[in-house]
Every structure is written in structure tokens, then in C-alpha cells.
Amino acid sequence: MSIKAVVFDIGNVLIEWQPERFYDSVIGEERRREMFAAVDLHAMNDKVDMGHHFTETIYAAAEEYPDWRAEIRMWHDRWIEMAAPVIDHSVRLMGALQAKGVPVFSLTNFGIQSYDYAATHYPFLRSFDRDFISGHMQVIKPATRIYQMLEEESGHSGADLIFTDDRIDNIAMAASRGWRTHLFEGPQGWADRLVAEGLLSADEAA
Incomplete structure (x- = not known):
């Protein structure tokens, strides 16, 4: 056939597609490990991949974890830097x-x-x-x-x-x-x- x-x-x-690599370059590996341990960012992204709204989903997660608000928003605001090259x-x-x-x-x-x-x-x-x-x-x-x-x-x-x-x-x-x-x-x-x-x-x- x-x-x-x-x-x-x-x-x-x-x-x-290497989000961890992006965050390592921006906030350092140690802080990135802390954030990924505290926040299930890949589960958040799965929601987007399932059809949930890109901005609303990520910004909602940022508000849910205020200690990491700025970093979580980067998943959206600097997304194209993660999806590269x-x-x-x-x-x-x-x-x-x-x-x-x-x-x-x-x-x-x-x-x-x-x-x-x-x-x-x-x-x-x-x-x-x-x-x-x-x-x-x-x-x-x-x-x-x-x-x-x-x-x-x-x-x-x-x-x-x-x-x-x-x-x-x-x-x-x-x-x-x-x-x-x-x-x-x-x-x-x-x-x-x-x-x-x-x-x-x-x-x-x-």
C-alpha cells in the first residue's frame, strides 16, 4: 500500500518548543525549577491546546499564582520566543x-x-x-x-x-x-x- x-x-x-530553556535564559534555572514545581504550566498549556482562549487561560493562571504572576504572563507575552527557532x-x-x-x-x-x-x-x-x-x-x-x-x-x-x-x-x-x-x-x-x-x-x- x-x-x-x-x-x-x-x-x-x-x-x-522548549519552554524550560526559555525560562532558564530569562529567570535562571533555579528559579525556573521552583516555578515549574509550584505551577503546572504544561497543564495550563494543555487547556489552550484543547481550545481554551490563549490570553484568558494564561492570565487567569497568573492571577491564581500571584508570586509568579509576571513569569507566568511571559508564557503569553513572550510566547513566540518560546516557540523558536x-x-x-x-x-x-x-x-x-x-x-x-x-x-x-x-x-x-x-x-x-x-x-x-x-x-x-x-x-x-x-x-x-x-x-x-x-x-x-x-x-x-x-x-x-x-x-x-x-x-x-x-x-x-x-x-x-x-x-x-x-x-x-x-x-x-x-x-x-x-x-x-x-x-x-x-x-x-x-x-x-x-x-x-x-x-x-x-x-x-x-
């Missing part, structure tokens, strides 16, 4: 696939407003053939439902799809549905996999 579409995660596949080789792979007529989908845990904001900085986010953004879908990976929704809406399933993501739990769920999968550990490995699958030549994947 031939691959009908290539599915990309975004965070740490097309754009680096672009992984250029991955973006080239996306374009190379589309240049050959291979549909490229996103499947990403991403908020509605934060995605729109990111797209103003990273125009390639508007270039997917199909967008599957958790904020609009109101479900996040690795819940089974988000994979089902992609299958239902795209008309592709199982080995029709090859999916790359940096998280093993997200990959495992896709694999359990019969998708071909690649654990993203860097763009060269993903490039090599696309060549091995016959989707790109070595030159196209460079």
Missing part, C-alpha cells in the same frame, strides 16, 4: 514533498489564538494541505479521537499515512491505528526515512 499523505507534528519537528530542514522537507504532489497534513497540539499568532511569524504554517489543530478539534494527542478525526476528515487511514512526532506516546497511538510512524529526533533522520519510503530522492531531501 502506498503512502497517500505525510503527517507532521509541529512542536519540536518544525519549530523548536524554526527547524529549517524540516520546513524544506515539507516543501519538497508538496512540490512532488504529496499531500502534507499537520497534526498538532496547538491553541487557536496561539496558532494564528505563530502563523504571522512562520508563514509555512498556512501551507499544509490539511490542518488538524487540536484547539479547533478540542482534543489533544495522544487521545484516540484526534487520530480518528484525521482519518475521517481526510479519508486516509492505516498505512496510507506516515506520521512524525517527537513524543513516543503520540507515535505509539498512531502506530496502534496502523499508521506508519517515525519518532522525530532530528530532521536528518526524518529526511532519511522519507527517502527510504520512496517519497523523496536524497537530493530532494537535502
